[in-house]
Amino acid sequence: MKIALMMENSQAGKNATVLNELNNVVLPQGDSVFNVGMSDENDHHLTYIHLGIMASILINSKAVDFIVAGCGTGQGAMMSLNLHPGIVCGYCLDPSDAFLFNQINNGNALALAFAKGFGWGAELNVRYIFEKAFLTGERGNGYPLERAEPQQRNAVILNDVKAAVLKSDYLETLKSMDQTLVKTAVSGKRFQECLFDNSQNDEINAYVKSLLVEK
Amino acid sequence: MKIALMMENSQAGKNATVLNELNNVVLPQGDSVFNVGMSDENDHHLTYIHLGIMASILINSKAVDFIVAGCGTGQGAMMSLNLHPGIVCGYCLDPSDAFLFNQINNGNALALAFAKGFGWGAELNVRYIFEKAFLTGERGNGYPLERAEPQQRNAVILNDVKAAVLKSDYLETLKSMDQTLVKTAVSGKRFQECLFDNSQNDEINAYVKSLLVEK
Amino acid sequence: MKIALMMENSQAGKNATVLNELNNVVLPQGDSVFNVGMSDENDHHLTYIHLGIMASILINSKAVDFIVAGCGTGQGAMMSLNLHPGIVCGYCLDPSDAFLFNQINNGNALALAFAKGFGWGAELNVRYIFEKAFLTGERGNGYPLERAEPQQRNAVILNDVKAAVLKSDYLETLKSMDQTLVKTAVSGKRFQECLFDNSQNDEINAYVKSLLVEK
Amino acid sequence: MKIALMMENSQAGKNATVLNELNNVVLPQGDSVFNVGMSDENDHHLTYIHLGIMASILINSKAVDFIVAGCGTGQGAMMSLNLHPGIVCGYCLDPSDAFLFNQINNGNALALAFAKGFGWGAELNVRYIFEKAFLTGERGNGYPLERAEPQQRNAVILNDVKAAVLKSDYLETLKSMDQTLVKTAVSGKRFQECLFDNSQNDEINAYVKSLLVEK
Numbered sequence: 014m015k016i017a018l019m020m021e022n023s024q025a026g027k028n029a030t031v032l033n034e035l036n037n038v039v040l041p042q043g044d045s046v047f048n049v050g051m052s053d054e055n056d057h058h059l060t061y062i063h064l065g066i067m068a069s070i071l072i073n074s075k076a077v078d079f080i081v082a083g084c085g086t087g088q089g090a091m092m093s094l095n096l097h098p099g100i101v102c103g104y105c106l107d108p109s110d111a112f113l114f115n116q117i118n119n120g121n122a123l124a125l126a127f128a129k130g131f132g133w134g135a136e137l138n139v140r141y142i143f144e145k146a147f148l149t150g151e152r153g154n155g156y157p158l159e160r161a162e163p164q165q166r167n168a169v170i171l172n173d174v175k176a177a178v179l180k181s182d183y184l185e186t187l188k189s190m191d192q193t194l195v196k197t198a199v200s201g202k203r204f205q206e207c208l209f210d211n212s213q214n215d216e217i218n219a220y221v222k223s224l225l226v227e228k
Numbered sequence: 229m230k231i232a233l234m235m236e237n238s239q240a241g242k243n244a245t246v247l248n249e250l251n252n253v254v255l256p257q258g259d260s261v262f263n264v265g266m267s268d269e270n271d272h273h274l275t276y277i278h279l280g281i282m283a284s285i286l287i288n289s290k291a292v293d294f295i296v297a298g299c300g301t302g303q304g305a306m307m308s309l310n311l312h313p314g315i316v317c318g319y320c321l322d323p324s325d326a327f328l329f330n331q332i333n334n335g336n337a338l339a340l341a342f343a344k345g346f347g348w349g350a351e352l353n354v355r356y357i358f359e360k361a362f363l364t365g366e367r368g369n370g371y372p373l374e375r376a377e378p379q380q381r382n383a384v385i386l387n388d389v390k391a392a393v394l395k396s397d398y399l400e401t402l403k404s405m406d407q408t409l410v411k412t413a414v415s416g417k418r419f420q421e422c423l424f425d426n427s428q429n430d431e432i433n434a435y436v437k438s439l440l441v442e443k
Numbered sequence: 444m445k446i447a448l449m450m451e452n453s454q455a456g457k458n459a460t461v462l463n464e465l466n467n468v469v470l471p472q473g474d475s476v477f478n479v480g481m482s483d484e485n486d487h488h489l490t491y492i493h494l495g496i497m498a499s500i501l502i503n504s505k506a507v508d509f510i511v512a513g514c515g516t517g518q519g520a521m522m523s524l525n526l527h528p529g530i531v532c533g534y535c536l537d538p539s540d541a542f543l544f545n546q547i548n549n550g551n552a553l554a555l556a557f558a559k560g561f562g563w564g565a566e567l568n569v570r571y572i573f574e575k576a577f578l579t580g581e582r583g584n585g586y587p588l589e590r591a592e593p594q595q596r597n598a599v600i601l602n603d604v605k606a607a608v609l610k611s612d613y614l615e616t617l618k619s620m621d622q623t624l625v626k627t628a629v630s631g632k633r634f635q636e637c638l639f640d641n642s643q644n645d646e647i648n649a650y651v652k653s654l655l656v657e658k
Numbered sequence: 659m660k661i662a663l664m665m666e667n668s669q670a671g672k673n674a675t676v677l678n679e680l681n682n683v684v685l686p687q688g689d690s691v692f693n694v695g696m697s698d699e700n701d702h703h704l705t706y707i708h709l710g711i712m713a714s715i716l717i718n719s720k721a722v723d724f725i726v727a728g729c730g731t732g733q734g735a736m737m738s739l740n741l742h743p744g745i746v747c748g749y750c751l752d753p754s755d756a757f758l759f760n761q762i763n764n765g766n767a768l769a770l771a772f773a774k775g776f777g778w779g780a781e782l783n784v785r786y787i788f789e790k791a792f793l794t795g796e797r798g799n800g801y802p803l804e805r806a807e808p809q810q811r812n813a814v815i816l817n818d819v820k821a822a823v824l825k826s827d828y829l830e831t832l833k834s835m836d837q838t839l840v841k842t843a844v845s846g847k848r849f850q851e852c853l854f855d856n857s858q859n860d861e862i863n864a865y866v867k868s869l870l871v872e873k
Contacts (some may be wrong), residue, residue, distance in 0.1 A: 035860035060378075062385050085778055086325070088318050088333050089382065095310045096390050103303050104319040107537055109567040110301070113344065118303050129328065133730055134586065135777065137539040141571065156564065163275075167304065170277050170409070175311050177405035179393055190392035194385070300563055322752055324782040347565065348515055348558030349801065352754040356786065371779065491809075492815050516755070518748050518763050519812060525740045526820050533733050534749040540731070543774065547732050559758065592704075597734065600707050600839070605741050607835035609823055620822035624815070 014147070015077040017207060019050030019067055021059045022087045024127035028052050030136050031127070035081065036213075038143040038214045047077060047207040059198055062197050065093030065100075066190070066198035070221065072099050072121055073183045074212035081143075083125035091124035093218050101168075106130065107138065110145035112156070118171075119153035140219070182219055229254075229362070230292040233424060234265030235275045236280055238300045239342035243267050245351050246342070250296060253358040262292060262422040272415055280315075281405070281413035285381030285436065287336055288314050288398045289427035296358075300339035307337035313390070313398050316383075321345065322353065326361035327371070332379045333386075334368035399435055411439050444469075444577070445507040447637060449497055449602035451489045453515045454557035458482050460566050468573040477507060477637040487539030487630055488648065495530075496620070496628035497524030497559065500651065502551055503529050503613045504611065504642035511573075521554035528605070528613050531598075541576035542586070547594045548601075549583035615652055626654050645655065659684075659792070660722040664695030664712055666704045666732045673697050675781050676772070680726065683788040691800060692722060692852040698834065702845055710738030710745075711835070713841035715866065717744050717766055718828045718858035726788075728770035736769035743820070743828050746813075752783065756791035757801070762809045763816075764798035829865055840862035841869050 020028045032048050038045060049067060051059050056170055059067075061084040068080045080102070082091040087104055094102035101120030105111050114120060123146060125139070153168070155161025180186050187195060197222050199205065212218050233250055235243045248264050254261060264282060266274050274282075278301040283295045295317070299305040302319055309317035316335030320326050329335060338361060340354070368383070370376025395401050402410060414420065415437050427433050448465055450458045462478050468475060479497060481489050481515060489497075491514040498510045514520040517534055524532035529592030535541050544550060557567070584600070585591025603639070610616050617639060629635065629651050642648050663680055666671045675691050684691060694712060696704050704712075706729040725747070729735040739747035746765030748754050759765060768791060770784070781843055798813070800806025801820045825831050832840060844866050845852065857863050 021271055060382055060385075062382055062389060065389065074300060086328055086332065088325075089330055091306070091319060092310055092316065092333070092335075093386060093389070095307055096386070096393055098393070101307065102304065106321065107568070108571050109344070109564055110303075112567060113301055113564055114303055117301065118307070120307075126777075129324070130775050131777035132775045132780065132781075133773035135542055135775075136539070137240070137542060141538050143577070145571070152563055161363070167275055170275075170406075171304070171308060171311070174280065174405050174409065178311055178313070178401040180394060180395060186393040189729075190389045191385075194389065246608075275594050301748060322783070323786050324779055326781060328779055341562075343563035345565075346562035347560045349754055349758055350562065351562075353752070356790070357752050361784070490812055490815075492812055492819060495819070516758055516762065518755075518759055519816070521736070521749060522740055522746065522763070522765075523816060523819070525737055526816070526823055528823070529736065534736060536751065539774070540733075543731055544733055548737070550737075556674065559754070597705055597707055600705075600836075601734070601741070602739070603736060604707060604710065604835045604839065608743070608825060608831040609827060610739055616823040620819050621815075624819065 014044045014079060015047065015067070015211060016044055016079045016081060016147070017047045017049050017071050017077040018081045019064045020082070020086050020127065021061050021064055021090070022051060024083065024164045025051035025056060027127050027131070031139055034136055034140045035143055038140060039147045042148065044147065047203065049201060049204040049207050054080070060192060061093045061195065062091035063101055063198040064090050064097055066195055067204060068094045068100055069097030069187070070199065070217060071208060074208060074214040074217040076208045076211035078121065080122035081125065082122060083127045085126070085128035087124045087126035087129070094122050094124060098186055099178050101171070105142055105146070108141040108145040111142045112149055115146060115149070115152040116154055116156040119165070119168050184216060187220065192224070196227070209212055229259045229294060230262065230426060231259055231294045231296060231362070232262045232264050232283070232286050232292040233296045234279045235297070235342065236276050236279055236305070237266060238298050238356040239298065240266035240269045240271060240441060242342050246354055248256045248357045249351055250358055253394060257363065259425040261361065262418065264416060264419040264422050270436070274412070276304035276308045277409060278413040279305050280311055281410055283309045283315055283337055284312030284402070285414065286423060289423060289429040291423045291426035292426070293336065295337035296340065297337060298342045298408070299343065300343035302339045302341035302344070309337050313394050313401055316386070320357055323360040324355045327364055330361060330367040330371050331371040334380070334383050346369060399431060402435065407422060407439070411442070414439055444474045444509055445477065445641060446474055446509045446511060446577070447477045447479050447498070447501050447507040448511045449494045450557065451467065451491050451494055451514050451520070452481060453483035454513065455484045464566055464570045466575055468570060469577045469614055474577065477633065479631060479634040479637050480567050487588070489627070491519035491523045492624060493628040494520050495526055497634060497643055498524045498530055498552055498623055499527030499617070501627065501638060502649060504638060504644040506638050506641035506643070508551065510552035511555065512552060513557045515556065515558035516613070517554045517556035522647040524552050524554060528609050528616055531602070535572055535576070538571040538575040541572045542561060544588040545576060545579070545582040546584050549595070549598050614646060617650065622654065626657070629654055659662070659689045659724060660692065660856060661689055661726060661792070662692045662694050662713070662716050662722040663723045663726045664709045665772065666709055666729050666735070667696060668748065669728065670696035670699045670701060672772050672776070676747050676784055679781055679785045680788055683770065683785060684792045689792065692848065694846060694852050696851040704842070706734035706738045706840060708843040709735050710741055711840055712849060713739045713767055713791055714742030714832070715844065715862060716853060719859040719862040720854060721853050721858070722855035723766065725767035727767060728772045728774035732769045732771035732774070739767050739769060742825050743831055746817070750787055753786040753790040757788045757794055760791060760794070760797040761799050761801040764813050787853070829861060832865065837869070841872070844869055
C-alpha cells in the first residue's frame with residue numbers, strides 16, 4: 014500500500030517523530046510512505062486547508078492508497094479532507110478508532126490530533142494507531158462481523174450521497190476553488206515527486222504541472 | 229439558540245438519556261431543543277446517512293442553529309453531516325473538544341460517539357460536553373485568543389473551498405441524491421414540526437412538502 | 444508468566460469477554476492465565492476489597508507473577524490492591540498506559556475500568572492493552588531509555604517506603620484485617636486451585652487452609 | 659476547603675499553569691490553595707516519593723483537606739500517595755473521573771497526569787477536572803444515588819483494611835522510612851508554612867521541626 018503522511022504548520026515540528034513511527038510500522042510489510050507535507054517548521058507553510066487539497070489530488074490520481082493527516086486538534090484536517098471527492102477521512106485518537114474505522118467505514122484517510130492530547134509518550138499511541146490501521150489485514154469487513162452487511166451498505170450510500178452533492182468532475186472541483194490555495198498545496202517537492210512518480214491520471218498531472226509553470 | 233438532537237438506529241435506546249442531559253444543560257438559558265431523530269428503538273428507522281440529510285435541511289433552512297448528532301463511533305455521523313452544504317461538524321469525545329471546536333472551527337454541528345467509549349457514567353461526560361459546547365459564551369474567538377486571526381481565516385477558507393466543490397444550489401444537492409433517502413430523512417413527525425415551525429426558507433419547505441405528498 | 448485475572452460483582456458479566464481477550468493474547472507465548480474472581484453474575488459475590496486481598500495472597504505466595512484486576516471505574520481495585528505488601532498496581536485505560544507502567548513503574552498488577560468508558564468495542568481496547576502489557580518484552584527498562592536510572596531508583600524507593608509503613612510480616616497484615624473479608628476472598632474454587640497448585644509459601648497456604656476449615 | 663497542590667521535578671515547569679487553573683476554579687467559592695511542591699524547574703528537587711510523604715503529613719495533621727498531586731503519567735504519584743495512612747488518592751484523567759471518585763470513593767487526593775496525554779489545550783481539561791472535583795457540592799453520595807449504600811460501605815472497609823495492614827501509629831510510619839526522604843519532603847518553605855499555619859497536630863509539627871533543625 015502507498016501511504017502519504019501530511020502535516021501542517023502548527024505541528025510541523027513533530028513530523029520527524031510521526032514519520033519515524035509510520036515507517037517503523039509499515040515499511041517492514043512492504044508499504045511505501047510518502048512524507049508530502051511539512052517536514053519541519055521551516056518548510057513551506059501549509060494549513061489544514063492545503064492538506065485537504067493535497068489529499069484529494071493524491072487519492073483521485075491514485076498516486077497513493079491512504080492518507081495520514083492531522084493538525085492540532087485533528088478537526089480541521091478531518092473536515093478539510095472530507096470536503097473533497099473520493100476522500101473518506103476518519104478521526105482517530107486511539108488504536109481501536111483506527112481498526113473500527115477501517116472495518117466499519119472503510120475509508121482512505123485518517124486525521125490525527127498532533128497537539129491536543131499529544132503529550133509525553135504520544136509517539137507510543139501514534140505507533141499503536143498505525144499498527145491497528147495498517148497491520149490488521151483486510152479492511153471493510155465490518156465489526157462485529159455480523160454487522161458487516163448494513164455497515165458496508167451505509168459506506169456505499171455515503172459515497173453515493175457525496176458524489177451527488179459534489180460537482181461531477183474531479184478536476185472541476187479542483188479548478189473551482191481559489192487557485193492560490195491549490196498552487197500552495199502542490200508546491201512541495203516531495204508532494205510533486207509522490208504525485209508524478211505514482212499518479213495514474215494524466216489529466217490531473219497535466220493540471221498540476223500547468224499550475225507549477227504559472228507559478 | 230435552537231438546537232436539534234438527532235440519533236440513529238444503532239443507539240436510539242440512549243436517546244432519552246442524551247436528550248435529558250441536553251435539556252438540563254441548555255433549557256435554563258433559554259435555548260430550544262428539538263429531538264428530531266429516533267426517540268427509541270421502535271421509532272422509524274434512520275441511519276447516519278439520514279442524519280446528514282436532516283441536518284442539511286434544518287441548517288440550510290435556518291430552522292435550527294446547531295445540530296447534535298452521533299452514531300456508534302460518531303465517525304459515520306461526522307462524515308455524513310460534513311458532506312452537505314453549510315454544515316461544519318466537529319467530532320467530540322470530551323468537554324474540551326466541544327469548547328475548542330467552537331472557538332477554533334466555529335462550526336454548527338457536533339458528532340458524538342454514543343457506543344464506543346460510552347460506558348457506565350457516560351451521561352456525565354455527555355452533560356459536561358454540552359456544558360462546554362453551549363454554556364461558554366461567544367464562539368469563534370479562537371483559542372488561545374492570540375491565535376484567533378489565522379483560525380478564523382482558515383474557518384472562512386474551509387467554507388469557501390466547500391462551496392467551490394459542491395453544486396452551487398442547495399436544493400440541487402438535495403434533489404441530486406437518491407430521493408428515497410431524502411424521503412426517509414424527512415419522514416419523522418418531530419422533524420417536520422421542527423422544520424415547518426422554524427424554517428426561514430419557503431423553497432426548502434415546499435420541496436420537503438412535495439416529498440411528503442408523494443409518499 | 445503466570446497471570447491472574449480477577450473481577451468483582453459489578454462487572455462480573457464481562458468476565459468471559461475479558462478472559463477471552465487475555466487468553467488470546469498471552470496463551471500463544473506460553474503464559475498461564477488463572478481466572479480467580481467472579482466468572483459471571485451468579486458466582487460468589489466479591490467486591491474490590493476482596494480483589495486486593497486475593498491479589499496480595501497470590502503475589503506474596505508467588506503463586507502468580509502478575510494480576511489483572513478491575514472494577515467499574517477501576518479506582519477501587521487500584522486502591523485496594525495497592526494497600527497490600529508487595530503489590531504495585533497501575534491504573535490502565537489505554538495500551539500505552541500498560542507499556543509505560545511496565546517500563547517506568549515495573550509493577551505487578553494493573554487495574555482496569557470495566558464499566559466507565561467501557562462501551563461498544565471495548566474488547567478491542569482490552570486486547571490492545573494486554574498486547575502492550577504482556578507482549579512487549581522485558582519490563583522495567585525505563586521510558587525513554589535514558590530516563591531508566593531515576594525511574595528504576597524511584598521504583599525501588601517506593602517499595603522501601605511501602606515496606607516501612609506496613610506491618611513487617613505479610614501474614615500479620617493478613618491476620619490483622621477483618622477475617623470475614625479474608626474468608627470470602629479465598630472462598631472461590633478457582634482461586635484456591637491457583638493458590639494451592641502454584642504457591643511457593645507453605646505458611647500462606649496453611650493460613651488460607653485454616654480459614655477454609657473454619658468456614 | 660483547604661487544598662494543597664504538589665508537583666514534582668519532571669513537570670515542575672507546568673506548575674504555574676496548573677496552579678492558575680486551580681486558583682481560578684476554587685478561590686471564588688472561598689477555598690484556600692497551598693502550592694507546596696515545586697513551583698518551577700529550579701525549585702528544590704522533589705520526586706513522586708516525596709509527594710506521598712508531604713501529602714501524608716498535611717492530611718494526617720489536618721493542615722489541609724484535599725491534595726492535588728501528579729507526575730508525568732500520574733501513576734507514581736497515585737501509588738506513592740496511597741501508601742500512607744489516611745490518604746485515599748484517585749487517578750484522574752477527565753472531569754467525570756473527578757466527580758465519580760468523589761461520589762463513589764470519597765477520597766481526599768487526586769493524582770493527575772501532567773505529561774502523558776497533556777498536550778496543547780490541556781489546561782482546559784485541568785480546569786474542567788477541578789470544576790467537577792471541587793464545584794459539585796457534597797461528596798460521598800454515591801453514583802448513581804441508589805448505589806450509595808454499597809459504595810459507602812466499601813469506602814469504609816477500604817479504610818479499615820488499610821488501617822489493619824499499616825503500622826498503627828502515624829508518626830511511627832513516618833519515622834520508619836528513610837529519614838533523608840522525609841527531610842527533603844519537608845524542606846520547602848511553602849510546605850512548612852502550610853503545615854505550621856494550619857496543622858491541628860502538635861506532635862507532627864514537633865517531629866517535622868526536629869527534622870528541620872537537624873538539617
